[in-house]
Amino acid sequence: MPVPAPNLYPPFNIVRLSHVEYSVTDLGASRAFYVDTLGLQVTHEDDARIYLRAMEERGHHCVVLEQADKAEVGVLGFKLYDEPDLDKAAGFFALRGLPTEWVERPHMGRTLRVRDPWGIPLEFYVKMERLEPIHQKYRLYKGAKPLRIDHFNMFSADVDSAVAFYNEIGFRVTEYTEDDVSGKIWAAWMHRKGGVHDVAFTNGHGPRLHHTAFWVPNPLNIIDLLDLMSTTGYVGNIERGPGRHGISNAFFLYVRDPDGHRIEIYCSDYQTVDPDLEPIKWSLTDPQRQTLWGAPAPRSWFEEGSTFDGIKPVPSALTAQPIIAP
Amino acid sequence: MPVPAPNLYPPFNIVRLSHVEYSVTDLGASRAFYVDTLGLQVTHEDDARIYLRAMEERGHHCVVLEQADKAEVGVLGFKLYDEPDLDKAAGFFALRGLPTEWVERPHMGRTLRVRDPWGIPLEFYVKMERLEPIHQKYRLYKGAKPLRIDHFNMFSADVDSAVAFYNEIGFRVTEYTEDDVSGKIWAAWMHRKGGVHDVAFTNGHGPRLHHTAFWVPNPLNIIDLLDLMSTTGYVGNIERGPGRHGISNAFFLYVRDPDGHRIEIYCSDYQTVDPDLEPIKWSLTDPQRQTLWGAPAPRSWFEEGSTFDGIKPVPSALTAQPIIAP
Amino acid sequence: MPVPAPNLYPPFNIVRLSHVEYSVTDLGASRAFYVDTLGLQVTHEDDARIYLRAMEERGHHCVVLEQADKAEVGVLGFKLYDEPDLDKAAGFFALRGLPTEWVERPHMGRTLRVRDPWGIPLEFYVKMERLEPIHQKYRLYKGAKPLRIDHFNMFSADVDSAVAFYNEIGFRVTEYTEDDVSGKIWAAWMHRKGGVHDVAFTNGHGPRLHHTAFWVPNPLNIIDLLDLMSTTGYVGNIERGPGRHGISNAFFLYVRDPDGHRIEIYCSDYQTVDPDLEPIKWSLTDPQRQTLWGAPAPRSWFEEGSTFDGIKPVPSALTAQPIIAP
Amino acid sequence: MPVPAPNLYPPFNIVRLSHVEYSVTDLGASRAFYVDTLGLQVTHEDDARIYLRAMEERGHHCVVLEQADKAEVGVLGFKLYDEPDLDKAAGFFALRGLPTEWVERPHMGRTLRVRDPWGIPLEFYVKMERLEPIHQKYRLYKGAKPLRIDHFNMFSADVDSAVAFYNEIGFRVTEYTEDDVSGKIWAAWMHRKGGVHDVAFTNGHGPRLHHTAFWVPNPLNIIDLLDLMSTTGYVGNIERGPGRHGISNAFFLYVRDPDGHRIEIYCSDYQTVDPDLEPIKWSLTDPQRQTLWGAPAPRSWFEEGSTFDGIKPVPSALTAQPIIAP
Ligand SMILES: [Ca+2]
Ligand SMILES: [Fe+2]
Ligand SMILES: [Fe+2]
Ligand SMILES: [Fe+2]
Ligand SMILES: [Fe+2]
Missing domain, CATH: 3.10.180.10 (2,3-Dihydroxybiphenyl 1,2-Dioxygenase, domain 1)
Incomplete structure (x- = not known):
């Protein structure tokens, strides 16, 4: 679609x-x-x-x-x-x-x-x-020096439909991944506030919350958080990164809270306020889509997420798979 | 006002x-x-x-x-x-x-x-x-790695009126400086796109353009530009900075182009999309207003600017003076 | 030993x-x-x-x-x-x-x-x-902005003996990895010039050169290099990192040149000029030894290296294995 | 001399x-x-x-x-x-x-x-x-994240003689400032440990301690300290900087402790272990000598210092003056 x-x-x-x-x-x-x-x-x-x-x-x-x-x-x-x-x-x-x-x-x-x-x-x-x-x-600044909440990313069992619905209520697509085989949207990033996204949808067992992201000043704050977590008992909570996303061009780190809720630390995406901003299309088979530098995400990153109160997730009909780390 | x-x-x-x-x-x-x-x-x-x-x-x-x-x-x-x-x-x-x-x-x-x-x-x-x-x-990245144009700053001979007019066409005040004596607005920062400003007005001989600002990724890009300019014949074009503004909390540098047009290199202000964002008020006598770290701006910074095609600037009736470097 | x-x-x-x-x-x-x-x-x-x-x-x-x-x-x-x-x-x-x-x-x-x-x-x-x-x-600065050559790292088929020899000619051990089972040194870092090392030896098929490292100003220069390499045809030459080493506490990236020679981009280790500096001991089974943040190195990193002119490498008798990425 | x-x-x-x-x-x-x-x-x-x-x-x-x-x-x-x-x-x-x-x-x-x-x-x-x-x-890291003491800088009433004495006990000159008129050394930087200096001498009322410097990881740590000091009651203790020195090429900030003892926060100088390293000569009249970016140091920086226990400083016979901020 x-x-x-x-x-x-x-x-x-x-x-x-x-x-x-x-x-x-x-x-x-x-x-x-x-x-x-x-x-x-x-x-x-x-x-x-x-x-x-x-x-x-x-x-x-x-x-x-x-x-x-x-x-x-x-x-x-x-x-x-x-x-x-x-x-x-x-x-x-x-x-x-x-x-x-x-x-x-x-x-x-x-x-x-x-x-x-x-x-x-x-x-x-x-x-x-x-x-x-x-x-x-x-x-008062400490840890990663989080400046503001940046976005939600959700697993969706029907990304095409989710994009259509959120588009109708005003979210605008900035970047998206297409499954070359089915022509379906495999993932999409949509914004209201002028960054790459307020919400994103990724194909998978859904609906579930994949992660919440917080904006930090620059990549060194992310490195500071890695150093802190890895020397205070949280090394096992570091899931993916640091790296630069192909999609969004942002610098990122994914960590898990004590219950497994996934948190992204994020900075350096770009301004998207132009209403005629052309969405950038990525192929699901592009290895630089997830990480510009080429490193694949681990399996947990594609499979695990937080359920929403009162809703049982369902599988997606779209079985196209991204590149997953061995 | x-x-x-x-x-x-x-x-x-x-x-x-x-x-x-x-x-x-x-x-x-x-x-x-x-x-x-x-x-x-x-x-x-x-x-x-x-x-x-x-x-x-x-x-x-x-x-x-x-x-x-x-x-x-x-x-x-x-x-x-x-x-x-x-x-x-x-x-x-x-x-x-x-x-x-x-x-x-x-x-x-x-x-x-x-x-x-x-x-x-x-x-x-x-x-x-x-x-x-x-x-x-x-x-392609080089120099200060400018990412986008960020704002215009203008001298105005009547800041109160300029704020009223630009407010009417939708610009929202994020921060402003008041002259404690007259109660007049001495300077104001106003935005449309969700940062601290798209336009700012400073009391003075106006209208003139004080500067155009460009957003860069982080303060180290500003340091890179200083190193480059000071070793390629532009040391005399460095006018003020680097520093952190009190107003806007941004990291800044002011340089002059070969004709004297003033360019600001700028990063690290904050998100202002909330329509109920409360403007932050500063006193003209606060030495940390211009530079959080206390360094005053030089006289040229308060007096020099670029005229607009076809318009002769006039003096301001408001004679309140900021702190100027000796 | x-x-x-x-x-x-x-x-x-x-x-x-x-x-x-x-x-x-x-x-x-x-x-x-x-x-x-x-x-x-x-x-x-x-x-x-x-x-x-x-x-x-x-x-x-x-x-x-x-x-x-x-x-x-x-x-x-x-x-x-x-x-x-x-x-x-x-x-x-x-x-x-x-x-x-x-x-x-x-x-x-x-x-x-x-x-x-x-x-x-x-x-x-x-x-x-x-x-x-x-x-x-x-x-003139470009790329990773390399400031100086920092160290050589070599595969050795007998690290204990290599350490003994290089120690005799004045290299001083700053950090080392011990195989808990055999009590042998599995790897060692040795310096002359006051950083963590001028030379290091790692157990393996040797002698071979594992890598040459260059010092850069700070981690952002390493991120710049990653961005540049991944968008100019070198994404396949990025082998490991970025990350912080447990050993040396340095921030690192490993890349391969067009012939496969391995180059490390490196910064942020510490000063070691004190002649009574106590070597820091790490266990081969410590997952934070190689990368403080926990990410294991890929198999290629442990197995591939450059041969020296005129010398055929031999296997090591020490078969203890580090943690390798799946 | x-x-x-x-x-x-x-x-x-x-x-x-x-x-x-x-x-x-x-x-x-x-x-x-x-x-x-x-x-x-x-x-x-x-x-x-x-x-x-x-x-x-x-x-x-x-x-x-x-x-x-x-x-x-x-x-x-x-x-x-x-x-x-x-x-x-x-x-x-x-x-x-x-x-x-x-x-x-x-x-x-x-x-x-x-x-x-x-x-x-x-x-x-x-x-x-x-x-x-x-x-x-x-x-444990906080404030400027100081990593190590880096150097002492002293006022000397006879820099030529101080250089001769400290040279005899093994300190090696890396950079120096000459007074073009008298041909005398106006200031000198001398090292033992492989950086630009362990000790420096500046012409003036001496002997007095001009400052002690601490090494920090990168310029952003210096910016962090400025932000912290300027919002915790220490804005008046910020004396000079931030900037890059011409001499040493280091990034610097000078602050004063509650008694006026001067502390430099310092990073990014270069390795000097080569015994045949050629000293770099600067002219006292070069405006980029002190700050590569051109900003002159304030008068206090040239005149104030800490006395040593038991020694009354004396004026220097060399009256050549550097460039001082107005
Ligand atoms: Ca509930
Ligand atoms: Fe995200
Ligand atoms: Fe500005
Ligand atoms: Fe290395
Ligand atoms: Fe110093």
């Missing part, structure tokens, strides 16, 4: 991805990972939850860690432009027959909970509690 | 700043500076003009150098979102009694030339010739 | 490793690799040979490329402290019954050619033609 | 500079500066003294801070190669009629205290308590 033309006048205005809620099985272990190692800042914590933000964010949180019996993903959050966009979003999802619900969420204003057509739990809001800037409080 | 509330529904949709046209008195000398030293890529050149783009840009040009008897600035260009925005822009400027003209411009589609209320020549367009991506042609 | 105590009063004074002579089968292809890609500077070339130096070196060459039918290593060169050291070296090798010869070498003063006990061809000299400094000619 | 030929066979073997003892007037304030800000590690502390080491050092200390009524410098320490060197040093200084004394120093073996001909207190030792490596304990 060809990549759809961008929808320049979407039904409601999404500004950017905003936050993710992770269920974790040991809140203390997760705190050691996200706070003491990655370097996110605690904005609120109690016995059940820890709220985190990155260094240049003024919204209350980009990650919520919630103590639970099972590790999964509660919701993916997105910020909308203005209050009317919330009502337009509710109308859009209702018209599609998708679940919608107005929910109370701490630190947030009016919040709309929906499910996408495959059951991924999403929430939309306009107002979140705003905090004082800390990006110039350099005493 | 207080900073105005952002106009979330502007009369037409500006995507980003796009390009600048510089008149230069020795095209060969300018080529040596912009191409061989800064590292911009030539996309077209003839005896009269050189068109340049930065490494991640796909539009045909971000700088036009034009051979002339006098060094000045021809026009500041901005990309609009969609064709109807061009007509809305024409209507907006006409309604204000400001000059408007549809012009033919090489490599560009329909182009609207206007003047802002102080006479600054602006041009708006939607379509510019698109070129192949070169951001992964690493053999 | 335990690591020997350093010999603080060696029979002659070696200052540092100096140069390597590589036989290559296509001088033009090698020039494209070493000069246009790595960024070494040509100091002399003719139809048969190319002499190269790195950016902060003032001696005439650190690499000699020689057109030949077969790719191998001609000689490893070392600079001695003063003229009497040359005669002391000749006496030392003669006394051992090892081959010695005074040879004429272009661009070099009195030069002593010897073989070590395993046949590795070495040459010692005091004076080499000195060139003007170029370390501040920043226009 | 011309630079003397290097003394390749000095009377005793100095390995490197080792440590400095600073008297400080508020030990707590100094701890906040050296430990919490610069990032040195405490190896011992009590009410009267704090001992510090940098991240790759295994000797017990490179800085001793001592509570006192007056801020000055107690001693400059140097490590010798072997025990006999200590006795040779004692003989050398005694023969010159200079003060010598064997002293007891905590954490150190046999220690010889002497004065140089101008009264600078020096101490020589071979053995200092050795500590476990911490260079791979990345959790």
Whole structure:
């Protein structure tokens, strides 16, 4: 299926991805990972939850860690432009027959909970509690010095359809991988906020969350994190990288949290605000697609992911396989 | 005057700043500076003009150098979102009694030339010739490895009014400097594309262009440029920096081209896409405003700038002075 | 066998490793690799040979490329402290019954050619033609911006004996790997010039040259080289890395030249001038020994190397195996 | 006076500079500066003294801070190669009629205290308590991530004579500044350990200690320190930089401790182990001598320094002046 033309006048205005809620099985272990190692800042914590933000964010949180019996993903959050966009979003999802619900969420204003057509739990809001800037409080920087949440990457059992749906609500494709045999889209990167992506979809057992990415200043911060993790008991949590992606041209590292939730540390992609930006097409058989420098990703990277609360993933009908490390 | 509330529904949709046209008195000398030293890529050149783009840009040009008897600035260009925005822009400027003209411009589609209320020549367009991506042609990177044009900074003889006007057409204030005595805005930074600014205004003899800035990957690219310039005959063209701005938190360097046009090399500011982003206020007497590390800017930096074609600058009524290096 | 105590009063004074002579089968292809890609500077070339130096070196060459039918290593060169050291070296090798010869070498003063006990061809000299400094000619920097030759790494079929011999001539062990089972030294790093090593020995089919390393300013130069190689036809020449070594704590990348000679790009090890520096011991079974971040080296890295002119390598009796990538 | 030929066979073997003892007037304030800000590690502390080491050092200390009524410098320490060197040093200084004394120093073996001909207190030792490596304990890195002490820079009222004396004891000149008018050496950089210098002498009211320098991994660590200092109350302690020196080609920053002792943060000079390394000559009137990028140093940098315990500095007869910032 060809990549759809961008929808320049979407039904409601999404500004950017905003936050993710992770269920974790040991809140203390997760705190050691996200706070003491990655370097996110605690904005609120109690016995059940820890709220985190990155260094240049003024919204209350980009990650919520919630103590639970099972590790999964509660919701993916997105910020909308203005209050009317919330009502337009509710109308859009209702018209599609998708679940919608107005929910109370701490630190947030009016919040709309929906499910996408495959059951991924999403929430939309306009107002979140705003905090004082800390990006110039350099005493607080540590770990990878995460500046902001950058994107979500999801396994999808039907990437063509996922791209069509998210394109309709305004996400624009910047790069994509095509399966040369079937002509289907094997993976796609789609943005709202002007970088390579706010969301990406990869063919596989889905829906599942493949990873959440955080933006850091430069590749040396990623090297700092590798040095720190490998000398503080986290060497086994390093899954892939460092490297430069062919797709997105970003410098990356993938690590796993104590429950296996995958986190990408990411920097150096490019600006995509032009509405006529031409998507870049890659072949699934191009060995430089994943890593410009040629190193293949490990099997775990293609197979493992976090389930979403309340949704059982299904296999993809598209069986085309990428290059996997031996 | 207080900073105005952002106009979330502007009369037409500006995507980003796009390009600048510089008149230069020795095209060969300018080529040596912009191409061989800064590292911009030539996309077209003839005896009269050189068109340049930065490494991640796909539009045909971000700088036009034009051979002339006098060094000045021809026009500041901005990309609009969609064709109807061009007509809305024409209507907006006409309604204000400001000059408007549809012009033919090489490599560009329909182009609207206007003047802002102080006479600054602006041009708006939607379509510019698109070129192949070169951001992964690493053999081409050189000099400061400029990735994209980032912003224009202008002297204004009435910053309060300039902020009001540009706010009305959708630019949103991210940071500003207030003169504590008069309560007037002494300088302001305003964006469309999600960084700290597409345009900034500084109190002074205006209108004049203070500088055009280019984004580079990280501070080491700025250090590379300093090393290169200081050993290839350009040591006298280094005006200020390197340093970190208090305002914007960006890492910067200011250099002068062979005609004295000021170029900033810039990186590491922050994402500003939230429409409810609170502007950060600085006092004119704060020594860390200009440079977080405390070093004052030289007198030339506050006094010298490039005139715009056809407009004679006037003094500002606001005589409040920043901290200037001895 | 335990690591020997350093010999603080060696029979002659070696200052540092100096140069390597590589036989290559296509001088033009090698020039494209070493000069246009790595960024070494040509100091002399003719139809048969190319002499190269790195950016902060003032001696005439650190690499000699020689057109030949077969790719191998001609000689490893070392600079001695003063003229009497040359005669002391000749006496030392003669006394051992090892081959010695005074040879004429272009661009070099009195030069002593010897073989070590395993046949590795070495040459010692005091004076080499000195060139003007170029370390501040920043226009010349390119590729990985190599600053100086850093070390040789050799396969040895008897590392314990190699360490004993090179220790006797003044090389001091900084780090080593022990085979826990046999108690033998599996690999050792030994220096003269105050870094982690001028020479290293690794257990294997030997003697062969495993690699020659060049020092670069920082890890970002290694990333630049990866980006350049992977977009100019050299992606298949990237063998291992980037990563941080456990041993030496250096940041590294291994690439192969067009004939398969292995080159390491290296930075960030530590100062070792203290004569009482305690060697650091690593276990062969420690997965962080090779790469602090845990990634194993590929099989080729353990098995392939360059033969020395005139010497047929033999297998090692020590069959202990390191961790190899699947 | 011309630079003397290097003394390749000095009377005793100095390995490197080792440590400095600073008297400080508020030990707590100094701890906040050296430990919490610069990032040195405490190896011992009590009410009267704090001992510090940098991240790759295994000797017990490179800085001793001592509570006192007056801020000055107690001693400059140097490590010798072997025990006999200590006795040779004692003989050398005694023969010159200079003060010598064997002293007891905590954490150190046999220690010889002497004065140089101008009264600078020096101490020589071979053995200092050795500590476990911490260079791979990345959790401990902070501030500028100092790796090792690099050099001392001293004001001298007679640089020609200082160079002659330190040359005699084995320090080799790498770069120097000549006063074109008098032909005298205005400043000189001299090394033992293979970098640009262990000691430097600058013309001025002397003897005084101009600064002690610490080596950091790369320029971004210096930028990190600037960001930290300028947002934690130390903006007034930033004196000069960042910049690249013409002399030494190093990247630098000068800061002042709470008592005014000057500390340089330094990286990226070059290897100087060749005994035939030709010194690089600079003219006092070359504006790129101090900073390759052209920025002059402030007046304080040329005039202020720390006195040595027991010695009153005297003016220099050489009145030639460098370029000073307005
Ligand atoms: Ca839940
Ligand atoms: Fe990602
Ligand atoms: Fe700017
Ligand atoms: Fe190596
Ligand atoms: Fe210094």
